[in-house]
Amino acid sequence: MMTERIPVRAGLLSLASVLLAALVSACTSTTIDEFRQGETGIDASESIVILGRRQGSNYDTREEFVECVGDHMGNGRDGLRVIPEQEFVDALFPWFEPRTAPMRSSDLEQLMAQPMVTDKINAYGIRYIIWLDGQTETVSQMGSLSCTVGPYGGGCFGFGSWEDDSSFEARVWDVSSYEAVGTISADANGQSYLPAVVVPIPLLARVEANACNSLATQLKQFVVGG
């Protein structure tokens, strides 16, 4: 009897896993748009820096997202040399603070006229400055979930669902020509579910992580050029 039951149970588990994986992966969609304004390319001796825009009153580009894109661009055999954001901002203080950072690529030429700024940027070997601007928002929520705890135990029952929407834009400035060479935007959205029958089982859409991966991959290709 046991020999018959085990394959059936294993098969059901496998089927459930495949369905779960399909459900989770089907919950997120990402769109990448690229607008190229100039030629790009980078030497092994050159580096890039990725900075988050933080001068808006209603949101800041999260440091974690900037770090995520930087990590992805720096990983792998073809990884680029990425200068950490905080290290760069501290080293170039006070020129890249939220209220003093250059807003347009034309401001870069003016900034590079400062000898101390030029020296620091040259010392880091920075070829491209990439400005990230955007956020992830929860755009809709539905369902209800209730949990109770009693003397003999507790549990939850119900169903919750919400949709996350990530929208990020990366502007690439070429430090050697003081020009904007392109813009890449990443829009990702996905539905997360939280069904609960005694135990809540979160099925989370990794919206921001997908936006980060897709944007970093596209940015790496863009910067390397060719």
Next chain:
Amino acid sequence: MAVQAAVKRWVARHPGRRAGLVRLLVVAGLLTGCGANTVTVEGSYPTPNIPSIPLTLGVYYGEDLTGFRYIEYNDRGNEEYIVESGPSHVTLFNTLLPSMFEEVVMLNSPTEDAGVDAVFIPSIDEFQLALPQKTRLDVYEVWVRYNMRFAEPGGETIADWVMTAYGKVEQESLRTADSSIGGATVAALRDLGSNFALGFTSVPGVNDWLQSNP
């Protein structure tokens, strides 16, 4: 003194019940511990990358700056947070000024005769704290308004101007309110530092004085 007198009266009326008094004082001490949280702002600030001005600057930090503390009250009028940012302001200016000027001399009074070219006296006019539980926003925010005074060594004012600074930190589930308030204050001080370093020579009175005292 009033508390001391009350304790003496209680001991006189209830001889032999000192143990009860000790318990009462312990409970009172614990309740006091649940009162206002003191946030001591601790931050380090980068050195500015700007050319230094060929001046010997005297700096005077008044007690209103070095000992500055802001008290945030809750809806019932009780002290909720005490933000001590005086020493952090001193750290900021002590980092900025030696990079901005050829020589910096600390003064014991604004008019001390120390052979300096000019004297700088920063002070805090107003400090505001916005907490998520009050604003319903997911951020801790700090606004500070400063009065900056640049004077002749004898005390005559060269320029007197107002500067504002703003800092915010997003509310995070694993970060304490104390740490977030400290972080928002450090961000505001950094904002002040960047604007002060880049804008000092553009302040009208300062600019005129620098032109006439090359």
